[in-house]
Each structure stands twice: as C-alpha cells, then as structure tokens.
Amino acid sequence: xxxxxxxxxxxxxxxxxxxxxxxxxxxxxxxxxxxxxxxxxxxxxxxxxxxxxxxxxxxxxxxxxxxxxxxxxxxxxxxxxxxxxxxxxxxxxxxxxxxxxxxxxxxxxxxxxxxxxxxxxxxxxxxxxxxxxxxxxxxxxxxxxxxxxxxxxxxxxxxxxxxxxxxxxxxxxxxxxxxxxxxxxxxxxxxxxxxxxxxxxxxxxxxxxxxxxxxxxxxxxxxxxxxxxxxxxxxxxxxxxxxxxxxx
Amino acid sequence: xxxxxxxxxxxxxxxxxxxxxxxxxxxxxxxxxxxxxxxxxxxxxxxxxxxxxxxxxxxxxxxxxxxxxxxxxxxxxxxxxxxxxxxxxxxxxxxxxxxxxxxxxxxxxxxxxxxxxxxxxxxxxxxxxxxxxxxxxxxxxxxxxxxxxxxxxxxxxxxxxxxxxxxxxxxxxxxxxxxxxxxxxxxxxxxxxxxxxxxxxxxxxxxxxxx
Numbered sequence: 001x002x003x004x005x006x007x008x009x010x011x012x013x014x015x016x017x018x019x020x021x022x023x024x025x026x027x028x029x030x031x032x033x034x035x036x037x038x039x040x041x042x043x044x045x046x047x048x049x050x051x052x053x054x055x056x057x058x059x060x061x062x063x064x065x066x067x068x069x070x071x072x073x074x075x076x077x078x079x080x081x082x083x084x085x086x087x088x089x090x091x092x093x094x095x096x097x098x099x100x101x102x103x104x105x106x107x108x109x110x111x112x113x114x115x116x117x118x119x120x121x122x123x124x125x126x127x128x129x130x131x132x133x134x135x136x137x138x139x140x141x142x143x144x145x146x147x148x149x150x151x152x153x154x155x156x157x158x159x160x161x162x163x164x165x166x167x168x169x170x171x172x173x174x175x176x177x178x179x180x181x182x183x184x185x186x187x188x189x190x191x192x193x194x195x196x197x198x199x200x201x202x203x204x205x206x207x208x209x210x211x212x213x214x215x216x217x218x219x220x221x222x223x224x225x226x227x228x229x230x231x232x233x234x235x236x237x238x239x240x241x242x243x244x245x246x247x248x
Numbered sequence: 249x250x251x252x253x254x255x256x257x258x259x260x261x262x263x264x265x266x267x268x269x270x271x272x273x274x275x276x277x278x279x280x281x282x283x284x285x286x287x288x289x290x291x292x293x294x295x296x297x298x299x300x301x302x303x304x305x306x307x308x309x310x311x312x313x314x315x316x317x318x319x320x321x322x323x324x325x326x327x328x329x330x331x332x333x334x335x336x337x338x339x340x341x342x343x344x345x346x347x348x349x350x351x352x353x354x355x356x357x358x359x360x361x362x363x364x365x366x367x368x369x370x371x372x373x374x375x376x377x378x379x380x381x382x383x384x385x386x387x388x389x390x391x392x393x394x395x396x397x398x399x400x401x402x403x404x405x406x407x408x409x410x411x412x413x414x415x416x417x418x419x420x421x422x423x424x425x426x427x428x429x430x431x432x433x434x435x436x437x438x439x440x441x442x443x444x445x446x447x448x449x450x451x452x453x454x455x456x457x458x459x
Contacts, residue, residue, distance in 0.1 A: 003296035011301050014369050015308050026296060076381035123382035186386065188292040224291050231287040240284055 001029035001056055002086065005037060006079045009046075012038040013071075031055075059085035073129075080120060080137040087113055091141035097209070104202045104210035111198060113142030114171070115191050121152045121161055122187070143170050192245045196221055200248060218247055253421055261414050268407045275400045282393035289387040293379075298387075302378045310368040311375075315398060323409050325402050 004025040011021040018038050025034065033050045040046035047060045059082050087109060094105035117138040124134050135153040138145075144152065151164045165171040174194075177185050199214040225244035232241040290298040304311050318328045376383040376391055 003294065007296050007301065014301075014371070016301060021301065024296070024299060024301060073381055079380075119384075120382065123384060126376075126383075126388070127381050129381070180389075186288075186292075188384070188386075227295075228287065228291050231290075232284070235280065235283050235287070237280055237284050243288075 001026075001031065001054070002079060002082045004029040004034060005046075005051075005056070005082075006075060008034065008037040009040070009075055009078075013075075056082065056086075059089070061085075077129075077133065077137065080116075083116065084137060084139045087116070087139045088141050100205050100208035101210055104205055104208055105213065108195075108198050108202070108210070108213070110142045111194065113139035114144045114148070115195075117142060117144055117149055117152055118161060118165065118187075119191075121155055122158060125157065144168060189243070189245065192221065196245050196247055221245060221247060253418060257414070257418075261411065261418075264407055264411050264414070268404065268411065271400050271404045271407065275397055275404065278393050278397045278400065282390045282397065285386045285390035285393060289379075289384050289390060292384050292386055298379055302380075304371050304378070308368055310370045312370075312373050314373055315395075317402070323413070324406050327399065327402055 007024060008018070008021050012018070018035055022035060031054050033054060036050050037046065040049055047057070051057050051060050091106060091109045091113070094109060095102050097105075120134060120137050131153050135149065138149045138152070140146070140149070142148075148164060148168055151167075152161065155161050155164060162175050165174050174190055175187070176190075178187050178190060179185075196218065199218050202208075202210045202214040225247075228244050229241055232238055313331075314329065316328050316331050318326045371378055376387060379387065
C-alpha cells in the first residue's frame with residue numbers, strides 16, 4: 001500500500017496519466033481511494049482527502065506535521081517514515097499476540113528494521129539529507145536500537161557501517177563474503193539470504209500466524225528470482241543466472 | 249622498397265588495430281555489466297520502486313545532459329561537462345526580434361492557452377535521482393559502468409579516426425609508389441627493346457636459306 005501511494009504520487013508529479021499508473025500498483029496494496037491520490041499537493045491534503053479512511057491513516061500522523069509540498073525529497077522521506085511507522089506498529093502487534101507468533105515474527109521484523117536502517121545509512125551517503133533527518137527514518141524495533149542506530153547515524157562511509165555491524169553479535173558475519181568482485185556477494189544478497197533462512201524456519205513451528213507472513217514474503221522472493229532469471233536470459237548473460245536466492 | 253612507409257609505421261597501425269579491438273570488447277563487457285546491474289537494482293529494490301514510470305519520456309519530461317561531446321579538437325573527440333558555446337549569435341538576435349514583434353502585436357488567444365498548459369516536468373540532473381533520493385548501490389555501480397562506456401566510445405572514435413588517417417596515407421603513398429614503378433618500368437622497357445632493322449631482317453632471312 002505504501003509503495004502504491006508513493007508510485008502514484010511520483011507518477012502524478014511527473015505528469016503521468018493515472019490510467020498508466022494504476023496497472024503498475026501491487027494488487028495486495030490497492031484500496032478504493034487509490035485513484036484519487038493525484039489531487040493531493042501536500043501530506044496534509046493527502047491525509048485529509050485520501051488516507052484518512054485507509055489502514056495507513058494512523059501512520060500519517062508524523063508526516064502530516066510537515067507542511068512541505070510533495071517534492072522528490074519529501075516523497076522519499078514520506079516513504080521511509082510510513083514504512084518505519086508500519087514496521088514499529090506491526091512489531092508491537094506481534095509482541096502483543098505473544099506465544100509462538102511473537103517468537104517467530106518479532107525476530108523477523110527486528111531483522112527487517114535493522115536491514116532498513118543499514119540500507120538507509122548506506123544509500124544516504126550521496127544525498128544531502130541531514131543526520132537528524134536520517135535518524136528519524138530508522139525503525140526502532142530492531143536489535144540495533146538504540147546504540148547501533150546512534151553509531152549508524154554518524155557513519156561517514158561503508159567501511160564504518162561495516163565496523164558498526166561487526167560490533168553487534170547478530171550482524172558480525174553479515175559482511176563475510178561481501179565485496180565488489182565478480183564472485184563476491186552484495187550486502188543485499190546477504191540480507192535476502194538471512195531473511196529467507198528466518199522465514200523458512202518459521203515453518204518448523206506450529207499453530208502460529210507467522211507462517212502466513214512467511215509464505216507471502218517467500219512467494220515475493222520466488223517472483224524476484226524468476227524475474228532475475230528471465231532478465232539474465234533476455235540479456236544473454238547466463239554467467240549470472242545462478243545469482244538468485246534459493247529458498248528450500 | 250618505398251622509403252616513406254617504414255616497419256615502425258606498420259607496427260603502429262597494427263597496435264592501433266589491436267587497441268581498437270580491445271576497446272570494442274571492453275565496451276561490450278561494460279555495457280552488459282551495466283544492464284545486469286540495472287536488473288540487480290530492480291531485484292534489490294522491488295519493481296514498484298524501480299520501473300519505467302520513473303524514466304523520462306519525450307514531451308512529458310525535460311532532462312539536462314551532464315556530459316557533452318567536444319568536437320572542436322584536431323580530429324579528436326573529448327568529453328566535457330559544460331555545454332560548448334553556441335556557434336552563431338545571429339540566430340539569437342533573430343529570436344529576440346521575433347519576441348519583440350510578438351509583444352508589440354499582442355498575443356493571440358491560442359498562444360495564451362499554450363502558455364497556460366503545463367510544460368514538460370524538469371527531472372533531476374543526476375539520473376540516479378529519477379528513482380528516488382536514496383538510490384541502491386547496484387544502481388550507482390550501473391551508472392559508473394555506463395559512464396565508462398561513454399569514455400570508451402569516445403576513445404574508439406578517436407582511434408578509428410587515427411586508423412583511417414594512417415590507412416589513407418598508406419594508400420596514397422602506395423598509389424604514388426605504383427605510379428612511379430609503372431613509369432620506371434615503361435622507361436626501362438623502351439631502353440632495352442631494339443627497333444626492328446629492316447635491312448638486318450632481310451640479310452638474316454637470306455643467310456638462313458644458305459645450306
């Protein structure tokens with residue numbers, strides 16, 4: 001739903017007709033008011049006119065405080081803030097359910113939160129975002145909260161991010177095998193592998209709701225793998241065809 | 249042997265051909281890498297954050313090139329980051345005259361309507377920012393590959409120009425040499441071949457009849 005909103009806002013800013021954008025939206029994230037997003041010029045308008053009756057309404061409270069227009073920078077900040085709010089809310093919900101669901105889902109969501117924090121840090125190196133703005137985008141339900149996030153906020157380059165990750169036991173081996181060479185894996189690959197491992201383990205437990213989440217996320221991973229294989233065939237680059245994340 | 253073309257010249261041309269072939273191979277590899285990294289960026293970020301919606305479309309979007317080709321050098325191309333100066337100022341003056349005429353006569357309603365229509369949206373100068381402020385690492389790497397591909401294309405063009413120049417020079421020298429050989433040969437043939445002596449021919453035939 002968040003990605004659909006961002007896609008429509010960005011497309012509208014670039015004068016793309018709404019009829020062209022709607023088919024590109026994820027079907028699981030559609031809602032009735034989706035097509036009316038194009039009328040909004042600021043987060044406040046977006047909230048009052050469109051989002052107020054959607055499941056994302058509670059997550060908009062932080063974003064509505066910024067009265068800036070919806071430009072490229074603010075859209076990116078909006079996307080990350082929405083995702084942060086959604087993740088924290090989802091984590092709190094899973095924790096409240098307790099039992100096996102909490103045991104399965106909370107580590108998965110904590111990992112997702114830390115992954116987002118690390119990815120935002122690395123991707124923000126070439127932007128003009130202030131460190132305080134970047135810190136506001138970090139979800140606070142991960143294992144890196146609070147100390148790790150403080151260090152990440154002040155990181156200046158990828159090497160420093162690596163040293164911060166190695167300081168935390170959970171991510172000590174994250175950078176093993178990561179590099180820029182042809183046979184090296186990327187950090188994103190390691191994240192996907194770890195995520196798939198955790199989602200696969202959720203099926204080892206019984207009578208919990210985490211299996212549904214795991215099923216959907218693993219299905220998305222399968223889709224990514226198939227698209228990757230198709231791209232390698234289309235580009236006649238079969239050397240890299242095996243660079244997908246095997247699931248089971 | 250023609251003293252104008254030496255072995256060194258020939259080896260230089262062969263080296264240039266070898267460099268040209270090598271650059272072509274590198275260019276193909278770099279472009280292929282760039283495309284696969286684009287696919288990887290879509291794999292990492294997801295289809296919703298990286299699709300053709302974010303690409304510019306002619307008429308809808310205005311983009312500013314960041315690299316220009318400078319062709320003012322002596323038969324060499326080079327890449328520059330600033331747009332080369334416009335060549336003629338007369339063109340500019342005509343435009344200004346047209347604008348002043350329009351202002352004097354007043355604008356028609358059609359022109360007023362055209363001005364109200366939203367023009368093309370100006371996209372960010374850096375193509376990385378077309379896909380969001382925080383582009384993934386693989387997209388940055390793809391951009392690096394495509395930038396190096398442009399540099400290789402310029403090098404290939406320059407090498408091709410040099411090769412063409414060398415080969416044209418060889419051809420003209422070779423033609424001159426052949427012409428010179430032809431003239432010398434004809435002169436030497438004329439010197440060697442004796443004219444037919446009618447009297448000697450008659451005497452020879454008389455002598456041949458003798459027993």
